Structures are given as C-alpha cells and as structure tokens.
Amino acid sequence: MSNFNNLYVTMPDGTLKHKNPLSGTEVWTVPGRAHRPQETFDRPKQKLIATPIENYCDFCAANYFKTPPEKSRLITLPHHAIEKQVHLPACEIKNGNVLFRRIGNLFEIITYAYWSKNYGYKLTSLQQQWKESYLSLPEGYQHVIQMVDTKLKLGNKTEKEIANLPIDEKLSIADAFFGGSHELIIVGKHYAPEADFDDQLLSSGNLSPEEHYQFIKFTIDAMVDIYENNRYVRYVTIFQNWLKPAGASFNHLHKQLVGIDEWGSSVELECSLVNKNPNIYNDAIINFSIFHNLVFAENDYAIALSEIGHRYPTLAIYSKSTHARPEEHTDNEIRGFSDILHACHAAMGTAIPCNEEWYFSPKDALSVMPWHVLIKWRTINQAGFEGGTKIYINPVSPEALRDKIVPALYTLRQEKKIAPFQIATECRFNLNSLLYYQK
Ligand SMILES: [Zn+2]
Numbered sequence: 001m002s003n004f005n006n007l008y009v010t011m012p013d014g015t016l017k018h019k020n021p022l023s024g025t026e027v028w029t030v031p032g033r034a035h036r037p038q039e040t041f042d043r044p045k046q047k048l049i050a051t052p053i054e055n056y057c058d059f060c061a062a063n064y065f066k067t068p069p070e071k072s073r074l075i076t077l078p079h080h081a082i083e084k085q086v087h088l089p090a091c092e093i094k095n096g097n098v099l100f101r102r103i104g105n106l107f108e109i110i111t112y113a114y115w116s117k118n119y120g121y122k123l124t125s126l127q128q129q130w131k132e133s134y135l136s137l138p139e140g141y142q143h144v145i146q147m148v149d150t151k152l153k154l155g156n157k158t159e160k161e162i163a164n165l166p167i168d169e170k171l172s173i174a175d176a177f178f179g180g181s182h183e184l185i186i187v188g189k190h191y192a193p194e195a196d197f198d199d200q201l202l203s204s205g206n207l208s209p210e211e212h213y214q215f216i217k218f219t220i221d222a223m224v225d226i227y228e229n230n231r232y233v234r235y236v237t238i239f240q241n242w243l244k245p246a247g248a249s250f251n252h253l254h255k256q257l258v259g260i261d262e263w264g265s266s267v268e269l270e271c272s273l274v275n276k277n278p279n280i281y282n283d284a285i286i287n288f289s290i291f292h293n294l295v296f297a298e299n300d301y302a303i304a305l306s307e308i309g310h311r312y313p314t315l316a317i318y319s320k321s322t323h324a325r326p327e328e329h330t331d332n333e334i335r336g337f338s339d340i341l342h343a344c345h346a347a348m349g350t351a352i353p354c355n356e357e358w359y360f361s362p363k364d365a366l367s368v369m370p371w372h373v374l375i376k377w378r379t380i381n382q383a384g385f386e387g388g389t390k391i392y393i394n395p396v397s398p399e400a401l402r403d404k405i406v407p408a409l410y411t412l413r414q415e416k417k418i419a420p421f422q423i424a425t426e427c428r429f430n431l432n433s434l435l436y437y438q439k
Pocket of ligand 1: 055056057058059060061189190250251252
C-alpha cells in the first residue's frame with residue numbers, strides 16, 4: 001500500500017504542498033504568509049450586566065418562548081445527577097436547571113414540507129399526541145401560534161396576511177416544530193459560569209468533561225430519534241458552528257442535526273474510497289499521521305491529529321472502536337471520544353470561530369467508515385487565488401497547528417480541566433489502531 005508521502009511535500013524554498021487523501025483538496029502553506037497577521041475577531045470586551053435569568057439572545061433562558069416547543073432536555077439535579085425530560089408542557093419549560101435543550105429549528109434547511117410533499121411524510125402517532133397535548137393548554141397554544149406568526153413574519157409575510165391566515169393552516173405549519181428533521185441541541189447557559197465580561201462565552205471547551213459527554217450523548221440520541229421518526233432520512237448530518245464568522249446565528253453554543261435523503265458528496269466520496277480500500281482511514285490518515293508526527297492525543301477509544309489537506313487549520317478526532325456509527329458505540333467509547341473532542345476545543349480556547357463537523361456511515365451504507373469529527377478553524381478568508389486555481393492557501397501548517405495545541409493540552413491536563421489521556425510523544429502510535437472495519 002502507498003505510504004501517501006507524495007501528498008505531503010516540502011519544496012526547497014519551504015513551501016509545503018499537501019493534499020487531503022480523502023477529499024483530494026490541494027493546499028499550500030507558503031513561507032512568509034504564515035506570519036501575516038490573522039484576524040482574531042477580538043473586540044474590546046464589555047462588563048456583563050448581571051441578570052437573574054440570562055437574556056442575551058433568543059436561545060437564552062429568558063426566551064424559551066421564542067424558540068419552538070421543546071422535544072427534550074437534560075437537567076441537573078442535586079448531587080450532580082442528570083435527568084432527561086421529554087415533551088414538557090409549555091407551563092413547565094421555564095423551570096429547572098437546564099443543561100441542554102433539544103428543539104426543532106425554526107428555519108429548517110430541509111423543511112417539514114420537503115418531507116411531506118416529496119415523500120408523503122406525516123407526524124408519527126407519538127408526535128401527533130404530543131402536538132395535541134401541547135396545544136390543549138392555553139400557554140402551549142399561545143406559544144405555538146406565536147412561533148408560527150414569527151416564522152411567517154420572518155418569511156416576509158405582512159401583518160395583514162398573517163392575521164388573515166386561517167388557524168388550521170397555522171396549526172399545520174406547526175407540524176414542523178413537532179415532527180421536523182432539522183433540530184438544535186442548545187446548551188443551557190450563554191456565558192461561562194462566573195463570567196464577568198462578554199467575551200467569556202460558554203464554549204464546548206469550557207464545559208466540564210462530564211457535561212461535554214452528556215452533550216455528545218444527547219446529540220447521538222437525537223440522531224437516533226430522527227432516524228426512527230422519519231424513515232425517509234438516509235443520513236443525519238451533525239455540525240456545530242461556533243461564533244458568527246463560522247456561520248452561527250447566535251454566539252450561544254448549539255449543535256445542529258439535519259436529516260437528509262442523500263448522503264452528501266463528501267460522505268459518498270469517502271464511502272467509495274473505503275469500498276476500494278477498507279483500511280484507507282488507517283493507511284491514509286492514522287498511519288500517515290503517526291509517521292509524520294501529526295498525532296497529538298490518544299486514549300483507549302479515540303485518537304486526535306492535525307489533518308493535512310484542508311482549506312482551514314483542521315483538528316481531526318477518530319474513533320478507534322470496532323463500532324462504526326456513533327449510536328453503536330458503548331457509553332465508555334462515547335465518553336472516551338468526547339474527552340478528546342472536548343480537550344481539542346478547550347485547547348483552542350473560546351475566541352476562535354470554528355465548524356465542528358461529524359462524519360460516519362449513513363444508515364443505508366454498507367461501506368463502513370470510522371466515526372470522526374473535524375474541527376475547522378474559520379480564521380482565514382479565501383480569496384481570488386483559491387477561486388481560480390482550487391489550490392487553497394492555508395497559512396498554518398499541520399505541524400504549526402499541532403504545536404499550538406500540544407502545550408495547551410499539557411496545561412489543561414495539569415489543571416484537571418480535561419480528562420487525562422496521552423499527549424504528543426506519550427501517545428502509543430500503534431499502526432492500524434482504528435478497528436472500524438473489523439465487525
Ligand atoms: Zn443566549
């Protein structure tokens with residue numbers, strides 16, 4: 001098997017040319033350009049005005065009635081116990097110490113109407129019952145109508161058009177809140193605990209390892225539920241846009257899950273590669289990264305590396321499990337994966353805008369790929385050169401990225417802010433350590 005060394009070449013002048021072995025994306029890291037000042041998105045910080053209930057955006061605790069009815073939530077109980085609550089009536093959503101909430105996205109990318117018009121999709125009987133019971137109480141009815149009106153208003157309908165729309169039509173638009181397949185998982189707090197200034201947002205990295213595990217597990221549970229409710233969904237894409245430059249509508253931590261009736265071209269491409277070489281993720285990613293010293297963290301369940309051939313500086317976390325899909329992972333495997341993902345976010349800090357993207361085998365795929373997550377730093381603006389050539393200039397080399405992360409991981413581990421695991425040269429560097437294809 002190829003050693004893929006031709007994908008990672010340093011020219012005599014120092015230019016590093018690298019190509020992603022899975023996507024084929026061609027990237028150059030040019031000497032000198034690495035020293036160009038990067039946009040940091042910093043701005044003068046402002047003192048936070050303390051409020052008894054957070055009210056900084058529509059995802060905050062004061063504004064639960066500005067988001068669709070809640071599918072489920074995790075709350076913390078005394079002694080750190082965690083409880084899942086499902087389908088709370090409107091009169092109860094303001095209560096409780098909320099860790100995460102799961103709701104339909106008010107503005108779906110793939111809409112409820114898409115599924116119902118193209119496939120004949122309808123609410124399941126459980127969703128229908130939930131809708132009826134939610135609407136049977138005055139607060140619930142009022143909440144739903146108010147959300148439909150907001151949706152229509154933001155969809156450029158006039159006040160008069162909204163007022164004249166028959167109530168039955170409004171209640172049918174509300175089906176999207178109860179049975180749509182584009183969902184959000186929103187963290188309870190906008191700011192970090194004891195934040196004094198408005199730059200102290202609650203990011204993935206400043207959750208505790210336990211809270212982050214609950215976040216990941218809750219997200220996987222939501223994915224399973226989307227598959228179960230909508231049998232036309234072939235793949236659920238999962239991502240997290242952190243900060244506005246990365247596409248987030250609010251700087252309030254949340255993940256998105258979107259059910260799709262296709263796999264999308266990047267997953268299709270990865271499936272075709274794995275069909276040709278079932279060990280491609282070991283050959284081209286893990287073993288290659290071990291030989292080039294790009295692996296920077298490892299535990300029994302996952303391995304992290306600085307991945308070559310991305311338009312943006314990219315951290316990658318791969319599951320080592322024999323279980324391929326996230327929902328097939330045991331709780332310990334999910335926790336181990338989450339610990340390393342969490343630590344990557346913690347080592348980056350809160351200020352770097354990024355996209356967290358999940359990849360795994362679609363429900364109807366026979367090809368088996370390992371569950372992996374990419375964290376792409378949105379710190380670069382692509383320009384004309386990239387558009388014209390499809391060669392992307394990424395000023396941070398994979399080695400430089402690794403060297404930014406490793407010292408932060410050591411510090412965080414010492415401060416016990418991340419779970420303990422092997423860092424940099426402590427890693428095991430076992431070739432073929434991903435076992436996804438063995439089942
Ligand atoms: Zn908020």
